[in-house]
Amino acid sequence: MTASEIRALFAVASRPEVVSLAGGMPNLAALPLDTLSTQMAELISEDGLVALQYGSAHGVPALREQICEVMALEGISAHPDDVVVTVGSQMGLDMVTRLFCDPGDTVIAEGPSYVGALGSFAAYQADVVHVAMDDEGLVPAALEEALTQAARRDRRVKFLYTIPNFHNPAGVTLAVARRAEILEICRRHDVLVVEDNPYGLLGLDSQTYPALRSTDPDNVVYLGSFSKTFASGLRVGWVLAPHAVREKLVLAAESATLCPPTLNQLVVSRYLSTHDWKGQIKTFCENYRERRDAMLAALEQHMPGGCTWTRPDGGFYVWMTVPEGIDTKAMLPRAVTARVAYASGTGFYADGLGSRQMRLSYCYPTPERIREGVRRLAAVLESEMELVRTFGSVTARPLSGPQAPSPDTA
C-alpha cells in the first residue's frame, strides 16, 4: 500500500460513523467557551489596535513572561528574552532543524518518534537514527552506542530530538533517574538536546517531571506549546533556547512569518492572566484519565493474545504491538471497513520499522466510543490473524512519504 493510499483511507476517518483512534486532537469540549468569547470581544474592544497589528518576531513580551511562569512548573528557570513565540511548537521544531541541519546531517530520535518531527527532518534532508526506548523511556546505553557508532562513521550528529514526557506515539516517560545520564552522554558527545514537551503538564495523576532544560540550560533547546493545555487552533507555541541560538531563531522566524499572530498571543496571554488555567488543565486531565482508563480496560478485555501495549500515565497515546506476521499498514483498509481507524506504526519511524505497531489515541473520542472502537479493532485483528495463518507472515514493503494522519483525523 502506498503513502497516498493511506492518506486517502484517513479521509473516511473523519466521518462520525468511524471511531478514529488515529488523530491527536485535544478534547476542547471542557473549555469555558462562554467566558472565552466574552474575553475575546473585550480584547478587541480594549486592545484591538494592538491585537490586530504586526508585532515583533520575538513574540509579545507579556506572554513571554507568562511562558516562563508556565515552564517554572517543570523546574525551568528562564529569562523571557530567551523565549521565542512560534506558530505552534511545530514551527519551532522546523526552525531549529533549519538552523542546525545541513543535508546529510544526522538527528538522533527515539524509535518510534513524533511523525511531525520526522517530516521536518526529512524536509531538511537530515538522516534520522532511532534509539530504542523501554518502559522507562530512552535507553541511555542505546544512546551511547548510537553516538559512538555515529562518531566512528564520521556522521555529523546535530542533536538528540526527544519527547521525555508522555511520549508521542510510545506513551512512555523518561525515568527521572535517567535524565541526568542522557544529558551527560549528549554533553560528552557534544550533541545538543532538543526537548519537545507538549504533554508535560498532562500527567494524569497531576504529576510533573523535571524538564531536561531545568538542569542543563546551555545544551538544551526546549519546545513548548499551548496546544494541549489550552487551544490547539490558536497555534501558539514557543522555543526556549540559549542566547546565541535564540538570536538566530528570531531572525529565522522573521523571515518565515514576520511575527506570530498578535491576536492569538494576546488571547493566550489574557487567558493565562484571568483564568484558572491550572484548574483547567486539571479538568482536561480528568477527562483524559477517564478516556485512558476506558482504553486500557477495553484493550484488556478485547485484544487477542499476543498483543502488547504501553500504559501511559499522561498524554494522549497508547502504543500497541500486534502478533508477529501482521502488518498494521496492510490491515488499515479492513479497519476502515469495520469503521475504526488507527495510525499504523511505520509512520513513526524513518527507517521502515514499526510494521507490527500502531498508535491508538484516546484524547478525543468519548469513553463509550473508545470502548466501541477497541471492540471493532479487536475483531479486525482476529480476521487479520486468520489471514496470516492462511498465507503466512507478510514482509512489509518500504514506503516513502507521509503515512500518518494529521492530528485532526478524528
Added chain:
Amino acid sequence: MAERNVAVLAGGLSHEREVSLRSGRRLSAALRGEGLVVEEWDTDAGLLKRLREQRPDAAVVALHGGEGENGSIQTVLEMLGIPFVGSGAQACRRGWDKPTAKALLENAGHATPDWVVLPNSTFRELGAQGVLDAMVERLGLPMIVKPDQGGSALGTHVIRDATELPAAMVGCFAYGDTVLAERFADGVEVAVTVVERGDGPVALPPVEIVPENGVYDYTARYTAGLTDFFAPARLSDDNAKTVGELAVAAHRLLGLRDISRTDAIVCADGTVQFLEVNLSPGLTETSTVPMAVEASGASLGEVFADLVDRAIRRAD
C-alpha cells in the same frame, strides 16, 4: 428554462471517499458554470431526509466505490423517484462486480484477460500454497490480483514473482473477501468514456495512460505528474475505433446509462482486452473522463448539464 436544482452526491464511507469528494467538487463547479444551482451532499444518516424535503430536480452520483457504484444509492434514488444521472441500480450491480462484467463481455465475444475468482475461504480451507500454485500455473506471470469489487486500483497488485503473492493476497483481502486474479495483459492502457447525449452511447476519444513507474496504481492515479496522459491516445485509427466499439458494446451489454468508462489494453497485435467498467468514473483533475471530454471538444459542465437534462426528461 426554470432554474434547476441539482444535488451532487459525493463523499460516502467507501475507501474512495477522498477521490469522490474531489470529483464532487469539480463536477459541482462545472455545473454551476452552466447556470445550475448545485449543492454537494455527503451520504450520511441525514441524506434521506434531505432528499425528501428538498427534492432536487436531479441528483448526480459522484460517489466512488461501495454504495456509490454497487447499486445501493441508485436503488434509494429510484425508490424516492428522484431522477439521477448515471446507470440504474440493476446495471450497477452487473458492472460493479468485475468478474460478472468480464463474463458478460467474454460471452458476447470480446477478449478479456483470462481470470479466476477466489474467496478467502478457499485459501483457508484448501491450503493457501496449493491454491496459489494453481493460480500461477493457470494464469502465468506476471499476473494482476485485485479485489473483485472496488475502484481506484485500491488493493491491486502486479505480481511478477510468485513469492510476492502471499503478501499481495493479504493486502487484497484487506479490502474485501474475494480476489480477482487475471493474466497480465501487456500493451497500451486506455480509458474510454462513453456518453449518451441523444444519439445513443457514443465513445469519446480514448485516453492513453502511461504511469511513470509502469503501474497505474492509486498514487499514479491521483498524484499530478506521476502519470502521462495522452488524449486522444496514440493509437492507429483502426485501434482507436476498436476500443471505442468495445466501450460502447460494454455500455450496451451491461445496460449502462448516461456515462461510463471502460478500461482496456490494446495489445501489440491489435487485439483489445477488456479490463473493467466504471459506473461512476472519477472526475478529478487527474481523472481520464474530463480529459476525454475535453479532447472531444466539449466541456465537463456542458456534458453533465446535458445528462442532468436527460435524467429529468426521462422521469417526466
